[in-house]
Amino acid sequence: MLQPDYGFGPESTHMRSDAKKSVEPVAADLERVDQEDAASDPSGSDDAGIAAPSGAYATIGDITARDPVMTVRAGEVFYGESQALIDINLDIGRHEVVAMIGPSGCGKSTFLRCLNRMNDTIESARVTGEFLLHGENIYAKKSDVVSLRARVGMVFQKPNPFPKSIYENVAYGPRIHGLAVSRAEMDDVVYGSLERAGLIDEVRDRLDEPGTGLSGGQQQRLCIARTIAVNPEVILMDEPCSALDPIATAKIEDLIDELSQNYAIAIVTHSMHQAARVSQRTAYFHLGRLIEVGPTDKIFTNPVHRLTEDYVTGRFG
Numbered sequence: 001m002l003q004p005d006y007g008f009g010p011e012s013t014h015m016r017s018d019a020k021k022s023v024e025p026v027a028a029d030l031e032r033v034d035q036e037d038a039a040s041d042p043s044g045s046d047d048a049g050i051a052a053p054s055g056a057y058a059t060i061g062d063i064t065a066r067d068p069v070m071t072v073r074a075g076e077v078f079y080g081e082s083q084a085l086i087d088i089n090l091d092i093g094r095h096e097v098v099a100m101i102g103p104s105g106c107g108k109s110t111f112l113r114c115l116n117r118m119n120d121t122i123e124s125a126r127v128t129g130e131f132l133l134h135g136e137n138i139y140a141k142k143s144d145v146v147s148l149r150a151r152v153g154m155v156f157q158k159p160n161p162f163p164k165s166i167y168e169n170v171a172y173g174p175r176i177h178g179l180a181v182s183r184a185e186m187d188d189v190v191y192g193s194l195e196r197a198g199l200i201d202e203v204r205d206r207l208d209e210p211g212t213g214l215s216g217g218q219q220q221r222l223c224i225a226r227t228i229a230v231n232p233e234v235i236l237m238d239e240p241c242s243a244l245d246p247i248a249t250a251k252i253e254d255l256i257d258e259l260s261q262n263y264a265i266a267i268v269t270h271s272m273h274q275a276a277r278v279s280q281r282t283a284y285f286h287l288g289r290l291i292e293v294g295p296t297d298k299i300f301t302n303p304v305h306r307l308t309e310d311y312v313t314g315r316f317g
């Protein structure tokens, strides 16, 4: 079978064919998760120690980042009785883009939402394990969710500008966080953020017009400008280009590349080509488990687990 070419050079069309594929029956393993282990809820603890993975399964590949900003250990999520994430262990590092891939429903968005406590807004969701930002437990009682969401910003699939002017969309965050005092300071933040988001030339003369009046791709860049205006350390993106045309997508991808110079970025994408273009590391999720993680070119051209191979070669998902 011809393998898809994700642009990693001539050899990229040849998947390694030796017999080192792991063939764990992942679906069946879901039944065997020790509920008692999973139920230990450290959310009230300020202890930033890192727990050992529970050992129910082991993610293939190096889960660590060279310069970790976020560290997840034994991360698990339940929606009511049903478990959506199982023993997730992964670092997100500074100056890197990590792509999250996997079939629909495997838990990519759930994982991303854990990283800035967006799951708090879902009543049935219960998160256990350790989610650390620079070693501090973001689920600790003393952790302030508003400032957490400024430090760990999120860009959604559907651009969601506030029903305010373009200027106010960007100024809102810096204002509530007290990042700009005078109008001149705020202008600097707003113009600078729009510039870094690659939007300023298109909106310079219409900053007072509603953000919702922009095109989809412009709105998404406005949302990115809004996110970076508060100087986050991490940017989470959940399929940020899925509603955009190829030109708008290319602009966002260029932007992601540029932003990775300063931030740690985690992006969920259904486009394997996009993952290949923008990320340095790729994490493959399957039925709530993080099956394999590694350098993006390796995941796409020489994955270890059969499930990863099936997905990246288009046999599954």
Ligand SMILES: Nc1ncnc2c1ncn2[C@@H]1O[C@H](COP(=O)(O)OP(=O)(O)OP(=O)(O)O)[C@@H](O)[C@H]1O
Binding pocket: 079, 084, 102, 103, 104, 105, 106, 107, 108, 109, 110, 111, 122, 124
């Ligand atoms: N608010 C919710 N309430 C209950 N179950 C949920 C909720 N959100 C997600 N789930 C369940 O959790 C699992 C993981 O869902 P999630 O949205 O994280 O998957 P995903 O990998 O992002 O999928 P997609 O690629 O379709 O966006 C699914 O079984 C889903 O049905």
Ligand SMILES: [Mg+2]
Binding pocket: 108, 109, 110, 238, 268
């Ligand atoms: Mg999703």
